[in-house]
Amino acid sequence: MADRKPFIAGNWKMYKTGPQAAELASRLKSLVGDITDVDVMVAPPFTALGVVGEILQGSAIHLGGQDLFWEAEGAYTGQISAPMLKAAGCSHVIIGHSERRQYFGETNETVNRKIRAALLGGLIPVLCIGESEAERESGQTFSVVQKQLEEGLEGFSSDEIQKMTVAYEPVWAIGTGKTATTDQAQEVHESIRGRMETAYGNSVAKAVRILYGGSVKPENIGDLMAMADIDGALVGGASLDGDSFAGIVRYK
Ligand code: 13P
Numbered sequence: 001m002a003d004r005k006p007f008i009a010g011n012w013k014m015y016k017t018g019p020q021a022a023e024l025a026s027r028l029k030s031l032v033g034d035i036t037d038v039d040v041m042v043a044p045p046f047t048a049l050g051v052v053g054e055i056l057q058g059s060a061i062h063l064g065g066q067d068l069f070w071e072a073e074g075a076y077t078g079q080i081s082a083p084m085l086k087a088a089g090c091s092h093v094i095i096g097h098s099e100r101r102q103y104f105g106e107t108n109e110t111v112n113r114k115i116r117a118a119l120l121g122g123l124i125p126v127l128c129i130g131e132s133e134a135e136r137e138s139g140q141t142f143s144v145v146q147k148q149l150e151e152g153l154e155g156f157s158s159d160e161i162q163k164m165t166v167a168y169e170p171v172w173a174i175g176t177g178k179t180a181t182t183d184q185a186q187e188v189h190e191s192i193r194g195r196m197e198t199a200y201g202n203s204v205a206k207a208v209r210i211l212y213g214g215s216v217k218p219e220n221i222g223d224l225m226a227m228a229d230i231d232g233a234l235v236g237g238a239s240l241d242g243d244s245f246a247g248i249v250r251y252k
Contacts, residue, residue: 006225007165007209007232008249009041009126010239011066011094012048021048025055027242032249033059039232040249041092042239046080053089064092064126067100070113072121082121093118094234096152097128098171108151115152119160126165126234127152128213129192133172141170142191149195158200166192166210167234173214175237182223182230185212189229218247225251 016024021044032040033056043064044052053063065088069079085093095118096111111127118125129148131141145168153161168188173180180188189210197205212224213234224230238244 004207004209004231005037005039007039007041007211008221008245008251009064009092009094009167009211009232009234010043010245011097011213011234011236012042012044012240013066013099013236014045015240016044016048018048018051021045022051022055024240024242025052028061028245029056029059031242031246033061035249036060038249038252043092043094049085049088049090057089062091063089064094065090065123066094066097068093068095068114068117068121068123070110070117072117082117082123085123086121090123092124092126092165094126094128094167096148098130098169098174102171108148111148111152112154115156115164119156119163124163124165126167126211128167128169128234130169130171130214136170136172141188145188145192146195149192150199153199158204161196161200162204162207164208166208167213168192168210169213169234175215177215179215179217179220179224180212182227185224186227186229189227193229216248218244218251221248221251 041062041064043066065085072081095114100106115125129145131144135144170180193205209231211232211234212230216233216235217238
């Protein structure tokens with residue numbers, strides 16, 4: 001994983017009410033709140049951002065949103081904007097998660113607009129890409145991932161790209177207990193970095209962190225982190241329990 005700083009992020013998805021989120025945040029603060037050689041981020045549901053942000057103050061754990069809308073404000077019932085996330089204490093925002101693509105009509109084009117909004121609002125986008133099981137089986141993994149990357153990132157400068165994080169999450173490995181093998185993950189990560197190098201140059205490709213996501217657990221994080229192009233993890237299920245998330249953060 002070269003000299004990029006490891007980055008472990010927890011995506012709490014649609015789990016945890018405010019009080020439950022507060023309990024988890026307090027636990028995480030005591031377990032991993034002082035860790036600085038790994039960047040740690042948690043993305044609670046919107047309704048828990050306030051309470052989690054307050055609890056995490058004074059710790060090294062970063063706060064992220066799970067999505068955002070591309071306008072800064074307006075008559076968009078149900079939506080949350082970059083300035084709102086920023087004011088709630090977020091430094092990061094997950095964009096283009098496969099569940100957003102699958103259930104909420106997210107496309108590479110909407111992803112592109114959301115990344116623009118995030119950058120304008122001073123948030124670090126965590127762009128999620130990944131192929132479905134059918135796409136992998138029909139040999140389209142690399143072309144699907146490349147298209148998501150190309151269209152999602154269309155129009156951004158090298159400077160902007162350098163600020164982002166990419167998360168490779170094969171859809172078939174999310175919440176299924178099926179982790180991609182370390183070699184399967186590494187070869188896609190390597191191709192993503194190669195694509196970055198062609199499009200934005202060597203120094204950008206070397207700087208951008210690429211996280212792996214899909215059934216990451218304390219038991220498999222060590223092997224994943226040993227791979228050259230895997231710089232961290234975007235964790236779903238195992239981020240909902242303080243001890244298991246801390247076990248992932250403390251993989252070394
Ligand atoms: P799981 O870790 O539950 O497989 O979820 C991965 C994920 O989708 C993180 O964004």
